[in-house]
Amino acid sequence: MAEQQPSVLLNTGAQMPLLGLGTFRLRGPEETHRVIDAALAAGYRAFDTAAVYRNEADLGSALRDLLPKHGLTRGDIFITSKLGPQDQGSRASAGCAQSLEQLGFEYIDLYLVHWPGTQGLRVGDQQNPRNRAESWAVLERFHADGKFRAIGVSNYTPGHLKELLQVCRVPPAVLQVEFHPKLAQRELRALCRETGVCFQAYSSLGTGALLTDPAVLAVAAGCGRSPAQVLLRWAVQQGVPVLPKSSQPERAVENGRVFDFHLSEEDMGKLSALDCGEKYCWDPTAVA
Template sequence: MDCKSLTFKLLSGQDMPLIGFGTFQIRGRSLIKDVLDWALACGYRNIDSAAVYGNEHDIGLALKDLLPKYKLKREDIFITSKLSPSDQGDRARNAVANSLQNLQCGYIDLYLIHWPGASGTPTNSTENAKLRDASWASLIKAKEEGLVKNIGVSNYMVKHLTELLNNCYGVKPAVNQVEWHPGCHEAQLKKLCQKEGILLQAYSSLGGTGNKSLLDDPLVESIAQKLNKTPAQILLRWAVQQNIAIIPKARSRERIEANISLDFVIPDEDMVALSNRKSERYAWNPHSVK
């Protein structure tokens, strides 16, 4: 079992690595190059970014140097970016083009609507639904033009995803990236994604930060000790073992390597115990967006 080679066949037929490298809150040309260098060295081939992360340009510059270093071609790397809520609507196609210009990578493998709402629009406004519908139509144009190979969504709950599937202009979302960990996982959402062939991708796999982190959870710690793994590895493996994609971020070489070293199995009883942990959402709550 080599987790580095695990992939999911998207609706387009393209294979997407199940384990990706997240870059949220990682900025600065030197730091970006260092972490991507370490990530590529230990086997990551999936890089996740977003317009609002402010690091697309530095990622593009880093890859120009690093791909030749590891004898990799553009098609060996899977790159994801996301639509800023400020570009929700008819501007979405141009936002893809802008991300592509920043990344300087020829095409983007996956582009997601980052949030079901729009900047400056109240969460309870029906205008959000109109704008994300316009965004989807615009992303289809970008896909048809070859700017992006796959399009999808992020932070879409069952109601948002059902709405999109009922009016997707013949193009289903390839991926739905949501907060997903033992304290936050909705069975109905997972069931819907599986039924429609949509890859469920987790962010915030380790929970929150500081005293809100799941890394110090007694149950997680006990399973980690039993299996001689780190708490982070347990939380990441919990998702991968369910065929859910992950995008852990890290700034140190040691943690970057550990996060992709998931070639072990969590016993069934421990998987159940983790899944039965109390409900706890650490990031944003998309349920509030109408």
């Protein structure tokens, strides 16, 4: 990876790297330190965590220890974290403060509402939209105080996003959702383009299921790349930021090699033709 990797311009004026390391699988300080060390050496400059991952403290500690080793400062990296569903609504302020404390930095580059629902409530409970609104108001306050440089949402449907856009004072900078060739999210992507929200992908590999898909394997064989690299390249070639996750340093490095090759229009079409609306992760469509 080049030292200055490609990025996208957020509606805050900040640049967010097109490639970030998802840390969902990282467990414990030793594993976290090892993977973050390899990722920084490979050129990763964005790191995605969440309260529910229970590794914010380990990530913050690893970055503080490793940034000087790699000749970097806090300003050279982009950290994303998320408000857990258990803190939606009245507990949002405490949840936001805890993420800041756990990471141990003065600010977080991007902070997201992780899920449109609230832990402990039924998906159809009409308290969910009220809790979302309360959480967003809290994120806006942390944003105004400079603690969150940008704020956004994750796992929102078009309906949830439209609801937020109608009432927010600070528009979301990012929408992070499941996105891969079998789930092209056309409606959400169009809405994000229309409203200036950056559309960001997670689960680009379909939780691993797409790594053995015949069409993906054929494209990978044709260009001499791994199936994972092909799937990630399919997204970034469309300008969609990705967050591949791995607890194996060598795999994280391999996944990061997505800017030194190009998929042909034919190969892009073969992958895009897989779209069938299949979800491998959380499905937020029933959340009121």
